[in-house]
Amino acid sequence: MNLIERVVAISRRRSPWICRLNAGSCNGCDIEITPLLSPRYDAEQLGIELHGTPKHADIVLISGTLTLRSRQAILDIYDQVPSPKAVVALGSCPLSGNVFAGSPLVLGQSLDSLVPVDVWVPGCPPRPQAILDGIARAASLLEEGATRSQMESLLEGGQGRPS
Amino acid sequence: MAMLKTILGNLLRPSRTRAPADMPDVPPAYRGALAHEAARCTACGTCAYVCAPKAISFTQDPGLSVSWRFFIGQCSFCGLCAQNCPTQAIRLEAGVPAGMNSAAGDGFRLESVIPLRACTRCGAAHVPLPASTMDALWGSDEAERGYCPECRRWAAGARLRVAFVPAAGEEVRHER
Ligand code: SF4
Ligand code: SF4
Ligand code: SF4
Numbered sequence: 077m078n079l080i081e082r083v084v085a086i087s088r089r090r091s092p093w094i095c096r097l098n099a100g101s102c103n104g105c106d107i108e109i110t111p112l113l114s115p116r117y118d119a120e121q122l123g124i125e126l127h128g129t130p131k132h133a134d135i136v137l138i139s140g141t142l143t144l145r146s147r148q149a150i151l152d153i154y155d156q157v158p159s160p161k162a163v164v165a166l167g168s169c170p171l172s173g174n175v176f177a178g179s180p181l182v183l184g185q186s187l188d189s190l191v192p193v194d195v196w197v198p199g200c201p202p203r204p205q206a207i208l209d210g211i212a213r214a215a216s217l218l219e220e221g222a223t224r225s226q227m228e229s230l231l232e233g234g235q236g237r238p239s
Numbered sequence: 240m241a242m243l244k245t246i247l248g249n250l251l252r253p254s255r256t257r258a259p260a261d262m263p264d265v266p267p268a269y270r271g272a273l274a275h276e277a278a279r280c281t282a283c284g285t286c287a288y289v290c291a292p293k294a295i296s297f298t299q300d301p302g303l304s305v306s307w308r309f310f311i312g313q314c315s316f317c318g319l320c321a322q323n324c325p326t327q328a329i330r331l332e333a334g335v336p337a338g339m340n341s342a343a344g345d346g347f348r349l350e351s352v353i354p355l356r357a358c359t360r361c362g363a364a365h366v367p368l369p370a371s372t373m374d375a376l377w378g379s380d381e382a383e384r385g386y387c388p389e390c391r392r393w394a395a396g397a398r399l400r401v402a403f404v405p406a407a408g409e410e411v412r413h414e415r
Binding site: 164168171172173174175177186194195196197198199200202203205206209210213217 | 265291292293310311312313314315316335336337338339340347
């Protein structure tokens with residue numbers, strides 16, 4: 077890794093931009109993201125900035141149960157996020173479906189089977205502090221080049237965009 | 240007055256949490272990470288029955304142990320299991336579960352092994368009652384402590400029989 081690459085990697089950790097994706101959440105997890113951006117929790121102290129469009133994001137926060145209708149949307153939006161990228165799953169829902177599991181409209185699978193998830197933040201909903209911790213973990217994984225999408229593109233012979 | 244106190248408190252305290260690990264106070268009734276105490280659990284299954292998302296399950300190693308299993312990724316932290324456990328074996332602690340890098344990680348699944356004990360009378364393997372329950376029921380040096388539920392029923396029946404039916408040879412006296 078030459079000097080420039082090193083600087084780029086460090087900047088990636090110091091200023092991760094996030095994009096929020098609601099896959100069918102009860103809104104509990106999303107409500108917990110709002111105080112995260114407020115002065116008490118202050119996500120910007122870690123350089124985190126919330127962006128509406130996935131095309132500017134480094135880290136995607138996915139909350140909520142995976143439903144039949146959101147499946148394709150998740151795949152599409154994930155593809156729009158430029159590499160390198162990290163995925164943080166919020167709450168119990170993306171992992172198992174939580175109380176909604178077993179409904180005919182809910183995919184009976186973990187988010188991992190759709191997109192590579194790097195950090196799981198447990199809770200229902202997780203505390204803002206735990207979400208902040210999850211984003212910080214994902215940001216340092218991005219710096220180390222150790223997110224699952226980065227590793228996969230490395231295995232495929234560096235087909236992903238150079239970092 | 241209360242407002243002044245709040246303002247003063249805010250002046251003396253940092254206005255924001257500085258690092259992700261620097262947790263603000265959680266309310267006393269906060270339902271965080273689940274803890275299970277195998278020594279108190281009787282494997283009655285009440286917790287698994289009341290859990291709506293089915294986060295709790297049991298597996299058996301026949302004759303040796305029963306395992307109480309919990310998957311945090313399916314828990315909605317409702318606290319019903321702790322509320323309904325007759326022996327208070329489950330607690331929801333104030334600690335906040337931290338993020339994890341993989342769903343298969345150890346922190347996501349809890350396993351608590353309850354070893355079975357052989358009955359001192361018939362030898363059948365059974366889940367022992369919690370020590371405090373046994374103390375309350377029989378005191379500390381009672382033979383029934385080691386009995387399985389089947390033998391406990393038999394012992395209770397035997398006590399009842401002795402109380403009602405006099406042993407053979409014993410003179411029955413009716414004192415008026
Ligand atoms: S994990 Fe809980 S709070 Fe979050 S979306 Fe699911 S049900 Fe709602
Ligand atoms: S934890 Fe409590 S409710 Fe659950 S099986 Fe054990 S004793 Fe029964
Ligand atoms: S807190 Fe609620 S959801 Fe979690 S294990 Fe207990 S009963 Fe199940």
